[in-house]
Amino acid sequence: xxxxxxxxxxxxxxxxxxxxxxxxxxxxxxxxxxxxxxxxxxxxxxxxxxxxxxxxxxxxxxxxxxxxxxxxxxxxxxxxxxxxxxxxxxxxxxxxxxxxxxxxxxxxxxxxxxxxxxxxxxxxxxxxxxxxxxxxxxxxxxxxxxxxxxxxxxxxxxxxxxxxxxxxxxxxxxxxxxxxxxxxxxxxxxxxxxxxxxxxxxxxxxxxxxxxxxxxxxxxxxxxxxxxxxxxxxxxxxxxxxxxxxxxxxxxxxxxxxxxxxxxxxxxxxxxxxxxxxxxxxxxxxxxxxxxxxxxxxxxxxxxxxxxxxxxxxxxxxxxxxxxxxxxxxxxxxxxxxxxxxxxxxxxxxxxxxxxxxxxxxxxxxxxxxxxxxxxxxxxxxxxxxxxxxxxxxxxxxxxxxxxxxxxxxx
Numbered sequence: 001x002x003x004x005x006x007x008x009x010x011x012x013x014x015x016x017x018x019x020x021x022x023x024x025x026x027x028x029x030x031x032x033x034x035x036x037x038x039x040x041x042x043x044x045x046x047x048x049x050x051x052x053x054x055x056x057x058x059x060x061x062x063x064x065x066x067x068x069x070x071x072x073x074x075x076x077x078x079x080x081x082x083x084x085x086x087x088x089x090x091x092x093x094x095x096x097x098x099x100x101x102x103x104x105x106x107x108x109x110x111x112x113x114x115x116x117x118x119x120x121x122x123x124x125x126x127x128x129x130x131x132x133x134x135x136x137x138x139x140x141x142x143x144x145x146x147x148x149x150x151x152x153x154x155x156x157x158x159x160x161x162x163x164x165x166x167x168x169x170x171x172x173x174x175x176x177x178x179x180x181x182x183x184x185x186x187x188x189x190x191x192x193x194x195x196x197x198x199x200x201x202x203x204x205x206x207x208x209x210x211x212x213x214x215x216x217x218x219x220x221x222x223x224x225x226x227x228x229x230x231x232x233x234x235x236x237x238x239x240x241x242x243x244x245x246x247x248x249x250x251x252x253x254x255x256x257x258x259x260x261x262x263x264x265x266x267x268x269x270x271x272x273x274x275x276x277x278x279x280x281x282x283x284x285x286x287x288x289x290x291x292x293x294x295x296x297x298x299x300x301x302x303x304x305x306x307x308x309x310x311x312x313x314x315x316x317x318x319x320x321x322x323x324x325x326x327x328x329x330x331x332x333x334x335x336x337x338x339x340x341x342x343x344x345x346x347x348x349x350x351x352x353x354x355x356x357x358x359x360x361x362x363x364x365x366x367x368x369x370x371x372x373x374x375x376x377x378x379x380x381x382x383x384x385x386x387x388x389x390x391x392x393x394x395x396x397x398x399x400x401x402x403x404x405x406x407x408x409x410x411x
Contacts, residue, residue, distance in 0.1 A: 003128075003129070003130025003131070004133070007130050018076070027213075027368055029076065029084070033081050033085060035358060035362050038089075038361070042351040043350065045096065046096075050100065050350060056086075057093065061083070068147075069154070091357060093350065095119070096350045098115060099349065100346050103346065112341055116334035117334045124269070124275070125272060180348070183347055193400055197344075197400060198355070201336055202359045202389075203389035203396075204389075204393055210383065213364070215322060219319075266319070270323040273330065274328060275331065275334060278330075278331055290335050290342075291339070291398070291401035293331075294335050295397045297328045297335075298332065298393045298394035299394045300328050303387070304325045304328075305321075305383045308322075308380070
């Protein structure tokens with residue numbers, strides 16, 4: 001469901017005649033909701049139970065899809081608010097619930113390695129499948145089949161709600177809010193290691209969000225700089241901040257063609273490939289600590305974005321840098337999840353994860369306003385700040401390695 005919205009969202013707005021300014025407004029509303037409300041949903045999840053937040057995720061998607069089917073026209077405010085809240089829940093509720101279930105069943109701690117990389121692997125595979133299913137359902141006849149995407153989301157949400165309700169049984173912790181705040185301050189607020197981990201998560205989340213906002217316009221801008229493009233494409237590029245893979249399938253300029261719809265699954269495929277390298281790092285005596293290779297991975301990601309920000313290069317070089325960025329991302333995300341398990345108690349895990357995204361969402365919202373409304377910065381500036389964030393994340397991982405207390409092999 002998340003993948004369907006990511007792939008078809010702007011394409012759907014364009015089909016119904018929404019302008020680029022309205023699409024930008026939708027993004028700003030979404031990040032504002034994630035900032036002011038989504039940042040505190042993790043605490044709510046820790047208090048009322050992660051299963052309820054997972055069910056809320058499905059119910060929000062179900063509500064938006066039914067609303068679209070009934071009204072026949074997506075509304076910016078309703079869709080942005082509900083889907084942004086759902087994305088905030090997705091970022092912490094499912095992972096936290098998986099960890100709680102894992103510990104409740106008494107599974108071995110080293111089995112968490114497989115769980116985390118498989119979650120990253122199948123998340124990317126699901127996004128690719130969403131694009132395939134979306135193209136299949138639309139089948140070239142947008143006027144007739146656009147509602148089939150909404151019907152698909154309804155079916156998926158209903159199946160998920162039934163499965164979660166019947167199969168998952170959660171033991172609720174009945175901690176008062178005051179007790180939770182004391183516990184949160186004890187384990188999160190006063191622990192420098194968790195602050196370092198939280199900042200690394202913030203920078204990583206910001207770099208990922210910045211990349212997905214700017215990657216398609218960067219490719220299109222490269223064509224604009226290198227060749228004389230058609231008037232149709234020029235009109236679509238005017239004041240452009242975002243171009244969705246399905247809103248501009250192909251760009252032909254002076255005999256050259258770039259299919260954004262093909263680059264999109266390639267990026268996710270490299271993310272899947274990077275995640276498969278995660279379990280290999282923990283086998284054999286020369287295994288590195290997680291913080292050690294996170295330093296190298298963050299630096300590589302930062303260098304890739306630095307090159308993109310400094311000089312667009314050729315399109316082939318751009319795509320190579322994008323793929324390298326995602327391969328490292330596939331390694332970084334399960335690694336950060338493993339570090340959270342090592343440092344953050346399950347009782348406050350959701351709150352720590354959601355609050356660590358507050359600064360990232362605020363930064364993305366700020367750059368969206370500066371780029372989209374005031375036109376005072378370029379996409380390259382956003383990429384440069386994302387690169388700086390990744391370099392600072394590498395520094396945090398280096399400091400975390402020095403102050404960490406766990407054994408090299410007892411992960």
